Amino acid sequence: MRIAFFVNSIESETPGYTTTALALAAIQRGHSVVYVEPGDFILRPDDSLAVSVAVLPDAPYKTSDKLHAALKDAAKQKKTFAASDIDILFLRNDPSLDATDRPWAANAGVMFGRLAAERGVIVVNDPDGLAQAQSKLYLQTFPEAVRPSTLISRSIAEIRAFIDKHPKGCIVKPLQGSGGKNVFHIATATDSNLNQIFEAASGDGYLIAQVYIPEAKAGDVRLFLMNGLPLMRDGNYAAFRRVPAKGDVRSNIHAAGTARKVKVTDTMLRIAEMVRPKLVSDGMFLVGLDIVGDRLLEINVFTPGGLIRLADMYKTDFAIHVIVALEDKLTLRRxxxxxMPNSRLATL
Known part of the structure; x- marks a missing residue:
């Protein structure tokens, strides 16, 4: 099969990204891999959809570094394919990274992913589902039993009142955003830094205030789900604990957090089961749940990362399992x- 990975930019890809691990696994299983960027789609006057792609040469890549180097070379001379020449379009961009400097690019994957799906390409995660999930507001559509108490507002008075009701403090962060940017722990409503924090974080739009969960000091747990179920291979769950740096409330690896092995508990599995029906309904093929204690803090449906880190931890190649699942979807499509609609096929 030919699988196309849609990314923010080829230039910003790294050997350590999960997308690189997936591409390597696909090539090792004998598939053709191409990369697509936001400006690469072409809708022609006859309503045919084409795409300009960087084609990874067929080669026995042994490591992600070798594949990444080949991708950089391939990006210098792109080729144009009809959408019908692509079997799977895997949307792996982070819209928040383009929201400020390239707002036209933030929604390109969803828009053209819909067009590709209409033309028979299998698109994961389903673009209609992703359209619902383009901010952290998506979490509010899941059962209250798995979510921390949350306020979403641009009013500092509302946020102060919310913080005042929670003696353990709150986490304040932008509604749009990723990677731990502008995430703050506010201990009390009278915190002298609240005005400055509000100004810094609200520049990105609406703010989320969530009740602080003390277990967050030990970090959160990233648990991967595939087809609505916990991703497992060789008896291991695709899960790790993200431990924040000393003095930091953020567990994000990009924010100096560290990754460690974790034992998946019954509580984590109950949360996964609680969110499964909606994720399946929304066509969310591969997602990352971020769990603290008995609460779900975020659901990463665009670019859940960590598969290379997990492979090193557990000596298990979870990426291969993901590619096998895509092969099964292509068999069903044929x-x-x-x-069978794309949203249903995406989570079968």
Whole structure:
């Protein structure tokens, strides 16, 4: 099969990204891999969809570093394919990274992903589902039993009142954003830094205030789900604990957090089961749940990362398991044609 990975930019990809691990696994299983960027789609006057792609040469890549170097070379001379020449379009961009400097690019994957799905390409995660999830507001559509108490507002008075009701303090962060940017722990409503924090974080729009969960001091747990179920291979769950740096409330690896092995508990599995029906309904093929204690803090449906780190921890290649699942979807598409909608096929 030919699988296309849609990313923010090829230039910003690294050997350590999960997308690189997935591309390597696909090539090792004999598939053709291409990369697509936001400006690469072409909708022609006859309503045909084409795409300009960087084609990874077929080669026995042994490491992600070798593949990444080949990708950089391939990006220098792109080729144009009809959408019908692509079997799987895997949307792996982070819209928040383009929201400020390239707002036209932030929604390109969803918009053109819909067009590709209409033309028979299997698109994961489903673009209609992703359209619902383009901010952290998506978490509010899941059962209250798995979410921390949350306020979403641009009013500092509302946020102060919310913090005042929670003696353990609150986490304040932008509604849009990723990577731990502008995430703050506010201990009390009278915190002298609250005005400055509000000004810094609200520059990105609405703010989320969430009740602080003391277990967060030990970090959060990233648990991968595939087809709505915990991702497992060789008896290991695809899960790790993200431990914040000393004095930091953020567990994000990009924010100097560290990754450690974790034992997946019954509580984590209950949370996964609680969110499974909606994720399946929304066509969310591969997602990352960020769990603290008995609460779900975020659901990463665009670019859940960590598969290379997990492979090193558990000596298990979870990326191969993901590619096998895509092969199964292609078998179903060829059997059923477009009688089965993309959103359903995405999580079968």
């Amino acid at each position: 059997a059923y044609g477009q009688a």
